[in-house]
Amino acid sequence: xxxxxxxxxxxxxxxxxxxxxxxxxxxxxxxxxxxxxxxxxxxxxxxxxxxxxxxxxxxxxxxxxxxxxxxxxxxxxxxxxxxxxxxxxxxxxxxxxxxxxxxxxxxxxxxxxxxxxxxxxxxxxxxxxxxxxxxxxxxxxxxxxxxxxxxxxxxxxxxxxxxxxxxxxxxxxxxxxxxxxxxxxxxxxxxxxxxxxxxxxxxxxxxxxxxxxxxxxxxxxxxxxxxxxxxxxxxxxxxxxxxxxxxxxxxxxxxx
Numbered sequence: 001x002x003x004x005x006x007x008x009x010x011x012x013x014x015x016x017x018x019x020x021x022x023x024x025x026x027x028x029x030x031x032x033x034x035x036x037x038x039x040x041x042x043x044x045x046x047x048x049x050x051x052x053x054x055x056x057x058x059x060x061x062x063x064x065x066x067x068x069x070x071x072x073x074x075x076x077x078x079x080x081x082x083x084x085x086x087x088x089x090x091x092x093x094x095x096x097x098x099x100x101x102x103x104x105x106x107x108x109x110x111x112x113x114x115x116x117x118x119x120x121x122x123x124x125x126x127x128x129x130x131x132x133x134x135x136x137x138x139x140x141x142x143x144x145x146x147x148x149x150x151x152x153x154x155x156x157x158x159x160x161x162x163x164x165x166x167x168x169x170x171x172x173x174x175x176x177x178x179x180x181x182x183x184x185x186x187x188x189x190x191x192x193x194x195x196x197x198x199x200x201x202x203x204x205x206x207x208x209x210x211x212x213x214x215x216x217x218x219x220x221x222x223x224x225x226x227x228x229x230x231x232x233x234x235x236x237x238x239x240x241x242x243x244x245x246x247x248x249x250x251x252x253x254x255x256x
Contacts, residue, residue: 001157006038007079008153014071015145028052028074035078048078048091055092056099069106069148073099076152098155102148109144205230 010031017026024030032049036042056070077095084090117140124132198206205227212218212226 003039003079003083004153004157007035007075007156008149010035010038010075010079011071011152012145012149014075015148017071019141019145026071028056028070031071031074032078035075036082039079039082041082044082045078048081049074052077052091052095055095068096068099069102070099072102072148072152076155079156102151105148105151109147113144114140 013034014026014031017023029049029052032052033042033046036045036049039045052070052074056068056074073095076098077091077093080086080094081091117136121133121136124130124136194206208230209223209227212223218226
């Protein structure tokens with residue numbers, strides 16, 4: 001009972017991400033360790049959180065599309081994996097279906113509840129009731145977070161054994177497919193991120209990082225260190241060019 005309440009609390013905290021100004025507490029890399037802390041196994045929760053973060057990396061809100069619910073999937077997947085004693089494969093097997101199912105509920109909430117709240121807020125705005133608008137925003141957000149926290153609490157409290165039994169019934173070919181997909185999704189996520197930030201100005205830096213890893217076998221920490229040095233050199237060069245340009249301008253003005 002207590003563990004189920006804590007799991008619901010983890011979902012509520014993750015859902016507070018937008019409410020707090022998007023400090024990224026709703027990411028799997030944060031919720032995994034938090035779920036592990038609540039269940040008394042921070043190490044396993046941290047490892048699962050890191051792995052699920054790679055899977056969910058490229059899944060973000062783009063326009064009006066709602067991606068799989070990373071908060072519910074990460075928390076419930078990590079919780080079932082820890083409580084059952086199984087590994088990351090179980091976390092992924094539980095996380096992805098629950099994340100997709102929760103995304104449908106998010107769409108349902110946005111399509112029914114949110115318009116009703118918006119209509120009430122419009123009425124408060126017409127009456128000049130700013131306190132009512134504020135209460136509506138805050139109350140709607142807490143209701144939204146609380147709803148999903150309760151759903152995950154019920155799922156974990158009443159359905160944990162059922163979920164584990166369903167995981168055991170999953171055929172090996174499907175489990176292998178999910179494992180392969182887990183390996184592909186991080187690459188897809190990075191590709192989506194690169195497509196958003198790639199430009200003529202940044203392409204050379206991406207090529208620099210690729211050459212370091214491909215030909216010099218430099219690890220991620222090494223790439224970051226090299227990048228920091230390059231940034232420092234560019235900043236010094238910019239400062240040097242700026243000072244010399246200013247001096248040349250002063251000399252030209254003195255000649256006149």
